[in-house]
Amino acid sequence: MPPVNSLISKFENITQEETSTSHTQRVRVKRYSMPLRQSTLSFGSSPAIAQKRRSMGATPSKQTVQAATPPAEEDDGDTIVVNTTQIETHARVPLPTPSESATDVSSQTSSTQAVKSPPRSRSKRVSTLRKNASKETLRPVTAKAAPTDKQRNISGETLVESATTSQTSLLKNSIDALDMTWNMSDVFDKEPVVEETEVQADDVSTINVAVGEEPEAKKQPRGTKHVKIADSENKWEQRRKAADKNATRRSSRASMLMDKASEVVSGITSGVLGKRGRDSAQKKQESTQPEQGRSTSTPQQEYEPETKRARVETETLDDERSLAAVNRAMRSRPPKDKKWLTSGLYAGQTRTFNPSLTESKNKRKSQSTSNQDSSVSPLPPKENFILPLPMFAGDRLLSTGRDFKLPFDIFSPLPIGQPKPDEWKKVNKNIFIGDAADQWRTSKFLEHSTCMCKPDTGCDADCMNRYMYYECDGRNCNLTEEQCGNRAFEGLRQRVKKGGKYNIGVEVIKTADRGYGVRSNRTFEPNQIIVEYTGEIINQEECEMRMHTMYKDNECYYLMAFDQNMIIDATRGSMARFVNHCCAPNCRMEKWTVGGKPRMALFAGDRGIMTGEELTYDYNFDPYSQKNVQVCRCGAENCRGVLGPKPKDLPKAREEKEKEKEREKEGKFAGAKRKIGEILEESSNLLNKKRKTNEPPKLPKGWVYVEPEPKVKKEAKVKADGQRSASEDGGLVRQPSKLKRMLSQKSNKSATAKTVGKLSLKRRSTTASARVVSTSSAAALIAGDDEEGEGEEVERPATAPSTGLKGKAEGLRRLGRSLRGRA
Numbered sequence: 001m002p003p004v005n006s007l008i009s010k011f012e013n014i015t016q017e018e019t020s021t022s023h024t025q026r027v028r029v030k031r032y033s034m035p036l037r038q039s040t041l042s043f044g045s046s047p048a049i050a051q052k053r054r055s056m057g058a059t060p061s062k063q064t065v066q067a068a069t070p071p072a073e074e075d076d077g078d079t080i081v082v083n084t085t086q087i088e089t090h091a092r093v094p095l096p097t098p099s100e101s102a103t104d105v106s107s108q109t110s111s112t113q114a115v116k117s118p119p120r121s122r123s124k125r126v127s128t129l130r131k132n133a134s135k136e137t138l139r140p141v142t143a144k145a146a147p148t149d150k151q152r153n154i155s156g157e158t159l160v161e162s163a164t165t166s167q168t169s170l171l172k173n174s175i176d177a178l179d180m181t182w183n184m185s186d187v188f189d190k191e192p193v194v195e196e197t198e199v200q201a202d203d204v205s206t207i208n209v210a211v212g213e214e215p216e217a218k219k220q221p222r223g224t225k226h227v228k229i230a231d232s233e234n235k236w237e238q239r240r241k242a243a244d245k246n247a248t249r250r251s252s253r254a255s256m257l258m259d260k261a262s263e264v265v266s267g268i269t270s271g272v273l274g275k276r277g278r279d280s281a282q283k284k285q286e287s288t289q290p291e292q293g294r295s296t297s298t299p300q301q302e303y304e305p306e307t308k309r310a311r312v313e314t315e316t317l318d319d320e321r322s323l324a325a326v327n328r329a330m331r332s333r334p335p336k337d338k339k340w341l342t343s344g345l346y347a348g349q350t351r352t353f354n355p356s357l358t359e360s361k362n363k364r365k366s367q368s369t370s371n372q373d374s375s376v377s378p379l380p381p382k383e384n385f386i387l388p389l390p391m392f393a394g395d396r397l398l399s400t401g402r403d404f405k406l407p408f409d410i411f412s413p414l415p416i417g418q419p420k421p422d423e424w425k426k427v428n429k430n431i432f433i434g435d436a437a438d439q440w441r442t443s444k445f446l447e448h449s450t451c452m453c454k455p456d457t458g459c460d461a462d463c464m465n466r467y468m469y470y471e472c473d474g475r476n477c478n479l480t481e482e483q484c485g486n487r488a489f490e491g492l493r494q495r496v497k498k499g500g501k502y503n504i505g506v507e508v509i510k511t512a513d514r515g516y517g518v519r520s521n522r523t524f525e526p527n528q529i530i531v532e533y534t535g536e537i538i539n540q541e542e543c544e545m546r547m548h549t550m551y552k553d554n555e556c557y558y559l560m561a562f563d564q565n566m567i568i569d570a571t572r573g574s575m576a577r578f579v580n581h582c583c584a585p586n587c588r589m590e591k592w593t594v595g596g597k598p599r600m601a602l603f604a605g606d607r608g609i610m611t612g613e614e615l616t617y618d619y620n621f622d623p624y625s626q627k628n629v630q631v632c633r634c635g636a637e638n639c640r641g642v643l644g645p646k647p648k649d650l651p652k653a654r655e656e657k658e659k660e661k662e663r664e665k666e667g668k669f670a671g672a673k674r675k676i677g678e679i680l681e682e683s684s685n686l687l688n689k690k691r692k693t694n695e696p697p698k699l700p701k702g703w704v705y706v707e708p709e710p711k712v713k714k715e716a717k718v719k720a721d722g723q724r725s726a727s728e729d730g731g732l733v734r735q736p737s738k739l740k741r742m743l744s745q746k747s748n749k750s751a752t753a754k755t756v757g758k759l760s761l762k763r764r765s766t767t768a769s770a771r772v773v774s775t776s777s778a779a780a781l782i783a784g785d786d787e788e789g790e791g792e793e794v795e796r797p798a799t800a801p802s803t804g805l806k807g808k809a810e811g812l813r814r815l816g817r818s819l820r821g822r823a
């Protein structure tokens with residue numbers, strides 16, 4: 001079949017399909033014929049209907065009036081007026097857009113469409129093109145309807161018939177299109193008009209398709225119309241014959257037309273499919289075109305004017321050339337060699353550190369390995385420093401070393417340049433001076449005290465040794481070092497042995513108004529041992545001698561009452577000697593028995609110590625003489641004002657202390673300990689009764705009763721050894737904190753009794769006396785006392801009733817045995 005015929009049949013098929021499937025009254029707009037520019041299509045009622053409505057009282061709409069009497073100035077070519085008896089829409093109905101037409105319009109009535117489709121301005125635009133459209137292009141539509149130039153009346157049947165048997169008209173139409181200078185807009189303008197006006201009207205008797213001046217057209221006589229139609233048909237026939245003659249020539253054009261038609265169809269499809277569908281269809285089309293040997297120009301190019309097309313082609317050509325040039329250049333360049341990594345990013349690390357070995361062993365091992373390596377190969381593998389794995393970085397740090405700083409709130413040493421005390425000779429151990437060493441007696445009973453703590457609890461607050469201020473060791477504790485929690489001095493020793501400022505934990509500072517002081521450069525736990533108070537242990541004679549000679553011009557004294565009438569002189573001593581007094585201290589000074597020997601140390605208070613705090617404790621200062629009273633500058637809220645109790649506060653303070661004792665007594669004694677306490681109390685009561693006459697006034701804990709000078713002297717004369725006290729010379733002696741436990745306080749009573757009539761310094765050994773009274777140690781002490789005879793007067797009562805004491809000692813022994821048995 002020739003191409004033209006196939007085109008014609010194709011168009012016919014399309015037309016038939018559309019018309020055959022439309023049985024209801026509707027305005028049918030062929031989708032593929034939807035032009036990009038569309039003229040306004042007005043649907044108005046026929047004058048008859050308008051008349052009918054007027055008779056029914058309905059007000060004709062503006063459009064109806066327009067349709068009936070279109071304005072004279074309206075261009076014929078702009079508007080197609082479709083008069084129908086059935087189309088009830090009175091509004092100007094714009095033609096649907098391609099997308100709208102893509103939907104199933106067949107199921108919608110024109111009225112529905114009119115409601116749903118908003119008027120569009122696009123139709124206005126198209127109208128200008130419509131002007132360009134030859135009126136002849138409209139003729140095929142109205143071929144059988146005997147149209148005039150201006151108006152064609154087509155009956156519904158005629159239209160259907162014309163649609164079904166419109167080969168001739170379509171052919172004419174096609175040929176007309178072929179004869180034209182190619183312009184897509186023309187093609188689109190021609191065909192849509194045919195299809196747009198293809199109004200199915202089964203019930204419509206007549207459709208007036210008017211172009212422009214409908215009234216004038218209507219006015220033309222019928223005969224004139226028929227003549228014009230005949231002329232037109234003749235012209236079309238001539239053209240058809242000419243087309244047949246030039247069939248061969250036109251075949252190419254026909255093929256172009258086919259292309260256009262297929263494009264239009266694909267446009268419809270894409271309209272249905274949407275953007276993706278359009279794209280894919282276009283791609284498909286592009287891909288199929290070369291295969292068909294057709295022009296490689298895109299449809300867009302074909303739509304473009306020739307000048308523009310030429311320009312675009314030139315540009316395209318230029319682009320292609322440049323692309324080709326780039327491609328050639330790329331091809332001429334030799335391919336790049338890919339460099340493959342021979343090993344991972346972290347390669348080059350040889351880990352020599354073995355975490356299971358110590359650092360020194362690892363060092364030795366790595367040295368020996370490196371020696372071996374160097375002997376085998378002079379060039380060891382290059383180490384990767386850029387991306388070392390953390391373990392290798394850590395390994396390197398271990399081997400090379402690096403300064404490590406703790407956060408300032410954990411450890412904050414003073415900056416260099418702080419003033420240092422000049423006359424301070426550090427002594428970290430107690431040193432016996434002169435006769436003190438000979439006079440010092442190690443109590444045998446201390447070695448017999450053994451706590452009964454269990455590994456699961458350790459030596460906690462209930463440990464008997466702790467209770468008595470005995471430090472546990474291998475001789476008096478069955479637990480290991482790790483299990484036992486009562487080895488503060490040993491822990492301090494090990495800590496200091498490690499060295500370093502952090503381990504030492506304290507440093508001397510210069511205060512604003514109190515001379516030097518001590519501050520912590522790290523944190524300390526509550527009750528943790530901080531620093532030991534060490535110095536020279538001297539007896540009272542030595543002390544007096546120093547006070548008269550060496551220290552006579554001193555403002556500061558570093559004398560601390562110790563044990564067995566001894567005094568620690570820390571003028572040459574540990575750093576603890578610089579610790580200042582405070583009425584609200586954060587530390588306390590305690591005397592402990594360690595390995596049978598008394599030792600003094602500064603312990604953190606119950607709140608613990610923060611980094612940078614100045615360490616202070618309550619001196620319990622004993623001025624011995626009012627002339628030595630010093631003003632306190634501690635700045636605490638409860639500051640007493642002097643380094644010691646105010647004289648007027650003494651009775652009050654005494655009262656308070658008594659109450660405190662009672663409270664502690666009630667709270668502390670329980671179980672076996674209560675029994676011990678009761679026994680001791682009875683014992684001390686007994687002792688106290690013995691010395692009613694010489695009862696000294698009750699003093700606050702830690703304070704020394706200073707006898708009036710004559711009385712002291714008198715009492716001193718009573719002393720068997722006739723020793724003189726440092727206080728007699730107005731010496732300054734600070735006292736350590738006394739035992740807070742009730743047990744020791746009970747003993748204090750006893751000790752107080754013992755110190756009756758003696759110098760105040762004697763009383764400082766009461767702590768030791770208190771410790772004596774505990775479990776088995778008490779019996780040992782008592783036995784020892786008996787055995788030792790008159791070793792030291794201060795440790796024994798002046799006139800102790802041996803039977804009573806022995807009885808109590810026996811009771812203590814029994815109690816100790818029973819406790820051990822229970823344990």
Ligand SMILES: C[S@@+](CC[C@H](N)C(=O)[O-])C[C@H]1O[C@@H](n2cnc3c(N)ncnc32)[C@H](O)[C@@H]1O
Pocket residue numbers: 513514515516517555556557558577578579580581582630631632633634643
């Ligand atoms: C053992 S020393 C303490 C160290 C002393 N600040 C120094 O610079 O060597 C005791 C002396 O320090 C002074 N002192 C300590 N605490 C004080 C305080 N709270 N107010 C005033 N002076 C104080 C007193 O002169 C006292 O005699």
